[in-house]
Amino acid sequence: MGSKVVMVVDMQNGVLATPRFDRAGRCARINQLIAAADQVIFIQHVGPGLELNSEAWQIVPELHQPAHALYVNKTACDGFWQTELAAQLEQQDISSFVICGCATDYCVDTTLKVGASLGYRITVAADAHTTADRTWATAQQLINQHNEVWADLILPGNPVQVRPTAELLAIWQPETVNP
Known part of the structure; x- marks a missing residue:
């Protein structure tokens, strides 16, 4: 997988004010990915109830935010629509x-x-x-349905990968050389 980049979508106080499935477990696994990543990108929704810089707009406190993280605001479900996401990815040479x-x-x-259709190679942390x-x-x-659909998404030459966090972390581990 080249560079280790994690995109964290809408893990915001206001979004997670609605009960979400396995919040604690999901946050724990996202933190594992963040800790192993070379680059983290937080996508944050802005809109009614999620006003820019409000408490509801903030990333949930249980997630670690590395000092070098990138942040992109969006106003639609699509993180690419009328945002700087594609430009940020290009500037950072992230594909x-x-x-x-x-x-x-x-x-x-x-x-x-949308990202996969634009040619980005995307892996879902299942x-x-x-x-x-x-x-x-x-x-x-x-969640199970979407993991299944994404794994079977037809994008010739650019299949979406769906893997559990533990498998991603194992792939990202540096090779140990035996003396």
């Missing part, structure tokens, strides 16, 4: 990243599909994204 965060079925899904129960499906069902 692949691991995506995680909230909400699986809205902003994570849209950002992932157990590090979350959502809320919806009218017709539980959060856990939605």
Whole structure:
């Protein structure tokens, strides 16, 4: 996987004010990815109830924010739509990243599909994204469904990878040389 880049979508106080599936576990795994990453990009939604610089707009306190992290504000489900995300990725020479965060079925899904269509090589941290129960499906069902759909997404030459956090961390471990 080249450089180790993690994109954390909408893990904000106001977004997670709604109960989300396995919040503590998801935050713990996102922190593991953040700790192992060379670069972290936080995507933050701005809109009604998530006003810029408000308490609701802030990243949840349980997530570590490295000093060198990048931040991108968005106003739509798509992290690329009318934002500086593509320019930031180009400036940092980033062509692949691991995506995680909230909400699986809205902003994570849209950002992932648009990013993959733009040619970015994207890996989903399968157990590090979350959502809320919806009218017709539980959060856990939605997470499992989206992991399955993403793994089978037809993008010739640029398949989306879906891997558990532990597997990603193992891939990112430097090779140990035996003397």
